[in-house]
Amino acid sequence: MADITVEGLSKSFRVRRPVAKGQAKAGALARLLAPRPVVELPAVSNISFAVAAGERVAFIGPNGAGKSTTLKMLTGILRPSAGHAEVAGCVPWQQRRQLARRIGIVFGQRSQLWYTLPVRSSFELLRRIYDVDRARHRARLERLARTFEICGLLDRPVSELSLGQRIRCEIAASLLHGPGLLLLDEPTIGLDITAKAALRDHLGELSRAEGTTVLLTSHDTGDIETICDRVIVIDHGRLLLDQPLERLRREFLQHRAMILVTAEEHPRLELPGVAVAAAEPYRLSLSVDTARMPVEKVVAAALAQLSLRDIVIENPPLEEVIKAIYRDGIGQKEISHATG
Amino acid sequence: MRRADIGALLAFALLGWHRAAADRAGGLGRLAFYWLILLIFWALWRATPLQELGRPGLDATRLFWYMAVTESVVIAVGFPYREIERDILSGEIAAGRARPLPYAMALLAEWIGGCCHRLLLLGAGGIAIGLWITGGIAIPFAILPAMLLSTAIAMLLVLLCHLQLGYAAAWVGTPAPLFWIWQKMTFVLGGLMIPLTLYPAPFARLAEASPFAAMIFAPASFLLDASSPAIAGTLGLQLFWLVVIGLMTWLVERAAAARFAERGV
Amino acid sequence: MNSLAYLVALLRVNLAACFARPTFALTSAAMMLGNNLIIFLLWVVYFADFSNLGGWGLRDMALLIGVVAWSFGLMVFLAGGLRDLASTIANGGLDIHLGRPRHPLPALLLSRAIPSGLGDMASAFLFWFWLGGARLGDLPLLLAVSTAAAVVLGATVTITQCLPFWLTGAAALSEEIFNMLMMVVFYPQHPYGFLVRLALFTVFPTAFIALLPVEAIRHHSLLEALGVLAAAIGYGALAVHVFERGLRRYASGNRILELR
Numbered sequence: 001m002a003d004i005t006v007e008g009l010s011k012s013f014r015v016r017r018p019v020a021k022g023q024a025k026a027g028a029l030a031r032l033l034a035p036r037p038v039v040e041l042p043a044v045s046n047i048s049f050a051v052a053a054g055e056r057v058a059f060i061g062p063n064g065a066g067k068s069t070t071l072k073m074l075t076g077i078l079r080p081s082a083g084h085a086e087v088a089g090c091v092p093w094q095q096r097r098q099l100a101r102r103i104g105i106v107f108g109q110r111s112q113l114w115y116t117l118p119v120r121s122s123f124e125l126l127r128r129i130y131d132v133d134r135a136r137h138r139a140r141l142e143r144l145a146r147t148f149e150i151c152g153l154l155d156r157p158v159s160e161l162s163l164g165q166r167i168r169c170e171i172a173a174s175l176l177h178g179p180g181l182l183l184l185d186e187p188t189i190g191l192d193i194t195a196k197a198a199l200r201d202h203l204g205e206l207s208r209a210e211g212t213t214v215l216l217t218s219h220d221t222g223d224i225e226t227i228c229d230r231v232i233v234i235d236h237g238r239l240l241l242d243q244p245l246e247r248l249r250r251e252f253l254q255h256r257a258m259i260l261v262t263a264e265e266h267p268r269l270e271l272p273g274v275a276v277a278a279a280e281p282y283r284l285s286l287s288v289d290t291a292r293m294p295v296e297k298v299v300a301a302a303l304a305q306l307s308l309r310d311i312v313i314e315n316p317p318l319e320e321v322i323k324a325i326y327r328d329g330i331g332q333k334e335i336s337h338a339t340g
Numbered sequence: 341m342r343r344a345d346i347g348a349l350l351a352f353a354l355l356g357w358h359r360a361a362a363d364r365a366g367g368l369g370r371l372a373f374y375w376l377i378l379l380i381f382w383a384l385w386r387a388t389p390l391q392e393l394g395r396p397g398l399d400a401t402r403l404f405w406y407m408a409v410t411e412s413v414v415i416a417v418g419f420p421y422r423e424i425e426r427d428i429l430s431g432e433i434a435a436g437r438a439r440p441l442p443y444a445m446a447l448l449a450e451w452i453g454g455c456c457h458r459l460l461l462l463g464a465g466g467i468a469i470g471l472w473i474t475g476g477i478a479i480p481f482a483i484l485p486a487m488l489l490s491t492a493i494a495m496l497l498v499l500l501c502h503l504q505l506g507y508a509a510a511w512v513g514t515p516a517p518l519f520w521i522w523q524k525m526t527f528v529l530g531g532l533m534i535p536l537t538l539y540p541a542p543f544a545r546l547a548e549a550s551p552f553a554a555m556i557f558a559p560a561s562f563l564l565d566a567s568s569p570a571i572a573g574t575l576g577l578q579l580f581w582l583v584v585i586g587l588m589t590w591l592v593e594r595a596a597a598a599r600f601a602e603r604g605v
Numbered sequence: 606m607n608s609l610a611y612l613v614a615l616l617r618v619n620l621a622a623c624f625a626r627p628t629f630a631l632t633s634a635a636m637m638l639g640n641n642l643i644i645f646l647l648w649v650v651y652f653a654d655f656s657n658l659g660g661w662g663l664r665d666m667a668l669l670i671g672v673v674a675w676s677f678g679l680m681v682f683l684a685g686g687l688r689d690l691a692s693t694i695a696n697g698g699l700d701i702h703l704g705r706p707r708h709p710l711p712a713l714l715l716s717r718a719i720p721s722g723l724g725d726m727a728s729a730f731l732f733w734f735w736l737g738g739a740r741l742g743d744l745p746l747l748l749a750v751s752t753a754a755a756v757v758l759g760a761t762v763t764i765t766q767c768l769p770f771w772l773t774g775a776a777a778l779s780e781e782i783f784n785m786l787m788m789v790v791f792y793p794q795h796p797y798g799f800l801v802r803l804a805l806f807t808v809f810p811t812a813f814i815a816l817l818p819v820e821a822i823r824h825h826s827l828l829e830a831l832g833v834l835a836a837a838i839g840y841g842a843l844a845v846h847v848f849e850r851g852l853r854r855y856a857s858g859n860r861i862l863e864l865r
Contacts, residue, residue: 100703117625377788
């Protein structure tokens, strides 16, 4: 059974048309006499997808694409203009409080912890909010504290924690009541590299161990690559793509980078579909067009023609993939859903 | 001060003016609040046995216009100390202090611009409601220039105090409790609601000698005594306090800067 | 679900956060007490010049300030989050609360305890017994009507702080309305004309926060005290209703009007 089912979900906001140049100069009185008409601004248009239990899905798109709006509809904070959704067996905007018991939410830029109090006090209040019995809460807290390495932070005021420490506590807080589904809106925003890496490891480990479904929005491709195995891309409120991560890489970037370290001072390798990106003494950097020349054939040719000391084959960075999607859309490709 | 600095300060003043103009909701709210205060005190003064004072010239109408002037200064200024408090507590003051134009001067210029806009709005609103309630304007045209000058100095004095209160955040964190005490002393010793001339004699002398009278009572006092010596004396006292409070503000700013330099923001 | 335990837990956390900085908390309380006493000097000056104000004397003013100080202090000390409600709504701060399986209003109200409220509450005793001439036997009536007044005040503030649900950019307007409310309650309302007093008993219920409680104490009137209590229940229910109506608009994401 899918943890999240979304069918034809749409959301429009009614706003006043922005002030035209001439109208801005006319002043307040003119605007009072001739108020701007109200227009419908579509934020999300007819999106459909499903997330199975235990899946870890990245929900990404450029700024203003509709990610947060979608997430808010899935948590019941916003009511859609059209369409249907079911999350953890609940219709979010109709059964918000029931849903809240079954999910955990982390808004990267908003805190749910009490700033001046020790972390433990916030956790205790959350126990009351979710009505978790003391013994279960204690066991859960111990486990999460170990997993997220926050044992030493529990008795410190939130105000004294670094951003990375606070985010780890926030995520632990969202998992205290044992939700089956975790929704994260930009959880690693503002964190340094080390803190991000640690958080991704913890999250991935916990999700795999407990089978927690994860729906994550992030601009950081590292989050996506480390935690998620499927990507949904949204832009201008429309679903552009819904695919497993690996397939995304394969379909959108056909060039692979390859570095050959050789015994020859000036190595050369000429093959169709293989371009030299950089040539240095004892080192050759190649760009392989995998549509024309499979990587394994390039490797075989390099082994046959050169005295290889080392070979590095780089996956196309996901950032390049996503940049290409944001820039070019998907062209003639239809929305391809994750069918395997 | 270089000419470029003066140009920059004018630009900040203009910025303050535009910010005040753009804040229509806040402006309307402020005007409604101003009218409400004047209406409340109109009702109170009409219920007060003013004849017990034995001063025929001091009636509800004169007291209404008195308060229209005092309240316009207080409401036009608002609570700008919170901007410095916010900048200090968030650390954003570091960016402001890194500019070639002194942070305090730029902020003061911006505040002046905003206050000018608000004072204009409140002045128009005060005249409108005063005309409606009292049937006339009890401000003699002849004293208007002196009153405007006095109001400008009064406003500047209040803004300088707000600078000091805002900088107090460098030591106390949240200066709100200090502000409350300062504000209430301003109301009481500044004669915000009751003219200082109605205070018991020793108390009146203490109040009139205080800087608070220069901030609030001074511009409205011309409605009670419009003689040239009184006007000259009042303006002279205001200028004296302008120098003193200006110096105090400079010292507080220097002390805060030294603290930031030593401990960081 | 154990709602009472939840509310008690909220209150405990709220108070613990308030006293996390005990020096600041006590300083705020002391300064607010001083603040209230200083402003009372205005009435000392007034009654030095005039024998009465519409039949009220200095002691009656002291009772009024005591009632308002208690009700305001209680409101901000226990439900200080009210002061941030408009900006919380305007800035999307409800999201966190809507993601929880509880009604958001208690958590919003009990999200902050403003320590200066303690100073207000302490000053109330000074105004009642030292300056207002009340007797110790009046304490139950004083506390009852003043606490009911606090509920009316809190409810009225809640309703006005809900404006951002309907009007974009209304957080500043809500703040101005709050200032107006406090301005009206701090001054005697009995000199006003009939129409004004009608408004003060209905759309802008400051009469239930100041005038009626003080009259109940002056006359030792059970009827007037019950009137304040009834207002507390009525306006309290109205505040919850307005908030929930506003919440539906927040959930629909509609922003109809801009004040810009």
